[in-house]
Amino acid sequence: MSDRADHVHRKGAAPRPAPRYRLPEQPLFSVVYGLVLASALVAALDPAGEEADPGPDALWxxxxxxxxxxxxxxxxxxxRRASADGAxxxxxxxxxxxxxxLLAAVLPTVGMLLAAAAGWWAEATAVDTALLFNTVALFGCGTWAARTAGHGWPSSCRAGGMDMLIGLVIVAADALIK
Known part of the structure; x- marks a missing residue:
């Protein structure tokens, strides 16, 4: 049976409790945008064959x-100005x-780059870890959004997987370009 209608009350089934907290659309959009932006930047700021400089990369x-x-x-x-009075x-x-x-979503990546600047690990490790973290976070955002919209686990995981694909495309492009 398809789980597309998981959120619809079925005969004889107990009603599902309403989600406790539903993240507004705009912050979720900004988080996803920030994760993708951080992934693309950290991949681009770590060119192969150049000297590592994670401090300025974190600043960028x-x-x-x-x-x-x-x-x-x-x-x-x-x-809004175009559609209102302009004041x-x-x-x-x-x-x-x-x-x-959006800014909050890039902070884990910045933290990883700053840890590399402090000498706790190599910049390449920080970049790889940031790409992995952001890709997993994209999956989590997509899954959470679908769950709070009332979808079942299978369709929520598919939604998370589609979001995760964005991160995987960046990882693949980073690997191919280097």
């Missing part, structure tokens, strides 16, 4: 995430500040 990841979050938030402001309001500033999950 943070600065790029800040720029991407600000640009995405400002795009919301522009869209700047505090709610528009909140649209920009609401992109904080």
């Amino acid at each position: 990841v943070v600065l790029t995430a800040l720029a991407a979050g600000a640009a995405h938030g400002y795009a919301h402001v522009i869209a 700047a309001t505090p709610s528009r500033l909140r649209l920009v500040l609401a992109e904080w999950p």
Whole structure:
């Protein structure tokens, strides 16, 4: 039996409890975007055959995430301005500040690069670990989003697998380019 209708009440089946917490769509979007951004940056900032420099690489990841979050938030402001009266309001500033999950999503990658800068491990190990972490986190985000939407485990894992594919494409591209 297909699990597409897992969230529909079946005859004779006990009703499923409502999810306790449903993450709003915008923060989830920002987290996924931040994970993909961090993966792409860490893969690109670790060119093969060049001297490792994880400290500045970590700074570039943070600065790029800040720029991407600000640009995405400002795009919301522009869209709202085009559809409203055009006046700047505090709610528009909140649209920009609401992109904080994007920055939060890159922090594990930054932490791994800073650990490499401190000499705790090699930059290549930090990059590989960050790519693995971000790929697994993408799976978790996709699975969690589907579960909170009421899907069963099989379809939620398929959704997580599709999100994880983005990370795997970055890992494959990193391996092929180097």
